[in-house]
Amino acid sequence: KQEVTQIPAALSVPEGENLVLNCSFTDSAIYNLQWFRQDPGKGLTSLLLIQSSQREQTSGRLNASLDKSSGRSTLYIAASQPGDSATYLCAVGLGNKLVFGAGTILRVKS
C-alpha cells in the first residue's frame, strides 16, 4: 500500500527565508506527483505537477523536484512571504487516484 509522508508537520519561519518541504513515498511506481496548497476552510489549489519522467518543475518562487528511485520530492519556496502561510500537501498519482500526505502547516511571520 502506498504511503506518503510529509516532514516537517509544521514549520514557522520569518519572512524572507528560503525553505524546503519534504515528501516521501513508499512505492516508486507513480504516474506523477502534485503539490497543493490548502488555506483554512478552503479547497486545494494545485501548485506544481511533476510527471514521472520529469525531475523538477518551477513556477515563480516555487520549485519542486522528484526523485522516483529514492521515493522523494521536495518543494522549495524562495523568499517566503506571509501570504505563503497555508498547509502544503503532496500527492502521488497512482492508478485512478491521488494518495496524499498529511501536509505541512507553514506559517511565515512578518
Added chain:
Amino acid sequence: GAGVSQSPRYKVAKRGQDVALRCDPISGHVSLFWYQQALGQGPEFLTYFQNEAQLDKSGLPSDRFFAERPEGSVSTLKIQRTQQEDSAVYLCASSLGTAAVNTEAFFGQGTRLTVV
C-alpha cells in the same frame, strides 16, 4: 464554470439522516473524483468517474456511501443513515484527461459535513 463548484458548503445532519452533496466539475473535464478529508489529515480517495462510468469505488467506506454521475457532468455523493464518523470535508476534483492521474486535478472548495 471557471472552477469546480460544490454545494452546499456546509451541512449539519442529525445522526441517521440521509445527505446529498453536489459537485459541478469544470466544463469538458472527463474525470471526476471524490475525496474525504478528516480534520488534520490529507484527503483520502473515495471514488472515480470517467464520464458517466464509475470506474473505481474502492475507497467508499461502507455501503451507506453512493455516488453517481448520470450524464457525465454533475456528480452527487449520497450518504445514507449518517454516522458521527462521517463528519469530514468532502472534496470533489476534476481533470481533463481520461488517463486521469496523468493530468492536473482541480479541486472544489469542499462540503464540510457535521453529523450531530
